[in-house]
Amino acid sequence: MVDMPLLNLALKPGSATPLFEQLCDALRRRIVSGALAAETRLPPTRKLAEELGVSRTTVLGAYDQLVAEGFAEGRQGSGVYVCKIGEVELARGGPPVEEVSLSSDPKSALPFHPGQPDLRLFPYVAWARCLTKVARTDPRALIVAGDSFGDLGLRLEVCRYLSEWRGVEASPQQVLITAGSGEALELCIRTLSHGTEALGLENPCYPPVRAFADSLGRRIVNLDMDADGALPPLKAQGPKMVLLTPSSQFPLGGAMPQVRRNAFLTWATRTEGWIIEDDYDSEFRYAGQPIPALAAYDKQGRTLYVGSFSKIFSGGLRLGFVVMPTGVAGQFSETLRRFGSKASIVPQRALAFFLQGGEFYRHIRRVRRIYAERRAILMTLVAKHLGDRAHFEDHRAGMHLTVHLAARFDDKRLSARAGENGLNCPALSDYHASDKGANGLLLGFCGFTGEEMERAMETLRATIDSLD
Numbered sequence: 001m002v003d004m005p006l007l008n009l010a011l012k013p014g015s016a017t018p019l020f021e022q023l024c025d026a027l028r029r030r031i032v033s034g035a036l037a038a039e040t041r042l043p044p045t046r047k048l049a050e051e052l053g054v055s056r057t058t059v060l061g062a063y064d065q066l067v068a069e070g071f072a073e074g075r076q077g078s079g080v081y082v083c084k085i086g087e088v089e090l091a092r093g094g095p096p097v098e099e100v101s102l103s104s105d106p107k108s109a110l111p112f113h114p115g116q117p118d119l120r121l122f123p124y125v126a127w128a129r130c131l132t133k134v135a136r137t138d139p140r141a142l143i144v145a146g147d148s149f150g151d152l153g154l155r156l157e158v159c160r161y162l163s164e165w166r167g168v169e170a171s172p173q174q175v176l177i178t179a180g181s182g183e184a185l186e187l188c189i190r191t192l193s194h195g196t197e198a199l200g201l202e203n204p205c206y207p208p209v210r211a212f213a214d215s216l217g218r219r220i221v222n223l224d225m226d227a228d229g230a231l232p233p234l235k236a237q238g239p240k241m242v243l244l245t246p247s248s249q250f251p252l253g254g255a256m257p258q259v260r261r262n263a264f265l266t267w268a269t270r271t272e273g274w275i276i277e278d279d280y281d282s283e284f285r286y287a288g289q290p291i292p293a294l295a296a297y298d299k300q301g302r303t304l305y306v307g308s309f310s311k312i313f314s315g316g317l318r319l320g321f322v323v324m325p326t327g328v329a330g331q332f333s334e335t336l337r338r339f340g341s342k343a344s345i346v347p348q349r350a351l352a353f354f355l356q357g358g359e360f361y362r363h364i365r366r367v368r369r370i371y372a373e374r375r376a377i378l379m380t381l382v383a384k385h386l387g388d389r390a391h392f393e394d395h396r397a398g399m400h401l402t403v404h405l406a407a408r409f410d411d412k413r414l415s416a417r418a419g420e421n422g423l424n425c426p427a428l429s430d431y432h433a434s435d436k437g438a439n440g441l442l443l444g445f446c447g448f449t450g451e452e453m454e455r456a457m458e459t460l461r462a463t464i465d466s467l468d
Contacts, residue, residue, distance in 0.1 A: 011052060019054055020061035027062060031071050031082055038084040042072065110424035111456030114251070114400035114444035115281070117311060121367050123359060130353040141349040148336045150177025150321075151348035157355035158307075158321050166282065167296035168305055170323045176332055177321050179342035181280060181308035184322040185209055185243070188276050188304045191335045192328065193218060193241045200242035202230045204431035204438065206250055206278075209243060222433045229256040232267040241274040246294045247282045251431050251442055252402050253395035261294045268302035275303045281311045283364050284446075286372040287396040301325035309351065311399065312364060317347060371399070371446045378445040378453055385461040389468070390440075400444040402428060409467065411439045418463050423456055 011022045030036040043051070045059040052059075063080050066072040074080050109116045134141055146152060155172035162168040178184040189212065193199055199213045203222040213220055221239045223230040229249050233239050244264065246256035268275050277294045285291065295305040308320035324332060354360050378401055382392060390403045405411055411427035418425045418441075428440035445453065 009052060011054065020058045020065070023052070023054075023058060023062040024065045027066060028069070028071055031066075031085065036082050038082050040082045041078075042080045042082070044079065109447050110419075110422060111448055111452055112441075112443045112445075112460070113424040113447060114426060114442040115311065116399075116444050116447035117313070117367070118370075118447045121363075121370065122313065123363055126357075126359045127350070127354060130350040130357070130359070131347075133353055134349045138349065142346050145341075145345050148333060148341060149173075149175065150341075150343060151345070151352060153352035154348045154355075155321075157352045158323075161355060161360075162293075162305070162307075162323065165290060166279065166305075167292035168323060169296075170305075171326075173329060174323050174326055175321055176324065176336075177319065177341075177343050177348060179320070179344065180310055180318045181278060181306050181320040182208060183342050184306040184308075184320045185276065185278065186212055187332060187335055188274075188306070188322060188324075189213060189216065189218070189241070190339070191331050192274050192304070197241070198237065198239035200230075200233045200237070200239035202244060202249065203433050204251055204428065205243070205245075207431060210433070220433075227254075228260045229254065230264075231260075232263050235271075239273070240271065241276065243276045243278060244294070245278050245280065247279055247291055248285075248395065248398045250278070250280060251400070251428065253393065253398050255291050255395070255397070256294070258297075261297060264294070265298055265300070265302070268298075269300045273302065276306060277303055278306045280306075280308060281397075281399050282307075283312065284368060284371060284399055285397040286368070286375060295323065301327060312360070312367075317351075319343060319347060319351060367446075374445045374448065374450065374453070375401075377450040378443060381453060381457040382443070385457045386464070389464060399446045400442050402440055403443055404428070404440040407439065409439065409464070411441060414464065414467060415441060417467065418460060421459050421463050423460060423463070425460065 009023065009026050011019055011026075013019065015022065027036070027042070036042075042048075042063065045056050045063065049056040049059045063072065063074075067074055067080070071083060071085060072080050073083050141151065149155065152172055154177060155175040158175050158177075159170050159172055162170060176184075176187070178187065189199065196217055196219050198219040198221045200221045200223050201210060201213070203225060210220060221233055221237045223233060223242065225231065229246065230242070230244060233242065242264070244256070246261055248255060264275055267273060275294065275298075279293055282290060282293070293305060295303040302325070304325075305323040306320065307323075309317055310320070313319075322332075351360075379392070379394065382390065382401065382403060386403070389406050389409070392401050392403045405414070411429050415425050415427040415430075425441040425443060428442065429438040432438040448456070
């Protein structure tokens with residue numbers, strides 16, 4: 001039996017690797033290399049802890065791991081000893097491995113990324129308190145789904161939110177929590193359209209919806225558009241379902257006037273058709289009162305209202321919802337039974353507390369003020385740097401500006417070149433069923449400070465100069 005001398009073991013308290021793992025690794029290497037021979041007794045835990053300036057728990061953890069791996073064994077009343085392990089070749093030292101940072105500081109998206117909230121403004125401490133409250137009061141709610149439609153507490157808060165902010169009256173039984181608005185739209189299409197039935201889409205519209213409908217074999221009808229938005233489909237076109245963004249047409253912007261909304265409601269009642277209302281960023285209106293949702297005026301139960309929290313939090317949360325007429329809840333349940341739900345259970349009760357405690361509304365009011373200032377900055381920058389090369393309409397809402405380019409530019413080519421220069425400016429033509437009449441860029445402003453947008457606009461101007 002040989003006692004191990006107190007070795008000069010260098011630990012790094014600031015490292016991402018826990019101290020007990022560092023100590024365990026250092027001892028393991030000495031055992032494998034033969035520096036610590038079999039039958040050597042390791043130092044008492046208290047003594048080694050004092051020598052290294054760490055807690056005794058750290059040393060105990062390292063010793064327990066060595067015992068578990070078979071490099072050491074504990075002998076009652078005597079201590080911990082190095083075991084015989086035979087000949088083992090230790091991996092030869094290579095170049096030092098760069099330590100990976102586990103920092104969770106939010107990183108900015110590429111400048112002008114449309115629809116991107118500024119995660120630097122999010123109240124992380126308040127959100128953490130909500131998660132902690134769930135863990136303390138009802139930890140089962142973090143992993144157990146009580147209902148296929150989602151957490152009841154969150155569905156109640158969604159109903160209160162819609163009543164106060166969007167004029168939509170609904171019961172929790174009509175609310176289905178989803179993995180963002182994307183899944184909500186998919187569920188609506190799967191549940192209430194069938195076979196090769198036609199689906200009416202705005203043109204331009206959100207490309208993934210067009211791709212999903214096409215993957216299901218649905219026949220797509222591109223709705224005619226004018227200055228007031230989409231026009232109700234003609235009887236000969238035959239769609240039984242239309243997807244609309246009436247509060248802020250995506251990606252052009254602009255709210256659908258009430259007379260046009262009424263025309264769609266009349267169409268749905270007359271044809272027994274369905275309207276999917278995608279209310280994707282209605283919180284961000286910068287003048288006047290929020291426009292009530294189309295669903296608020298539907299007295300015949302033909303509208304499916306889709307909302308999302310991703311524009312408030314981020315796409316990382318991936319929680320949205322669909323509010324359905326009472327009569328089709330059973331059909332949605334059957335779709336969930338067949339295809340399952342993608343919505344994460346973990347954040348749902350915490351989000352309910354976040355809404356209930358008012359943090360959600362305080363955050364909206366704060367960022368809406370900041371985003372309004374950034375929107376004004378971007379409009380000034382576009383006028384200053386792009387001049388007669390581009391123009392836009394001020395719809396006083398949304399999270400991006402749609403900038404229409406002079407005819408001599410190719411928006412796809414310009415978007416690609418801007419991407420090479422570190423910008424994210426999607427081409428407007430990518431949102432159209434065809435390139436005809438579409439030539440522009442989408443410029444987001446919410447996720448970027450004035451200084452960041454100033455630098456990015458200089459880059460965009462230089463990119464345009466190179467193509468002009």
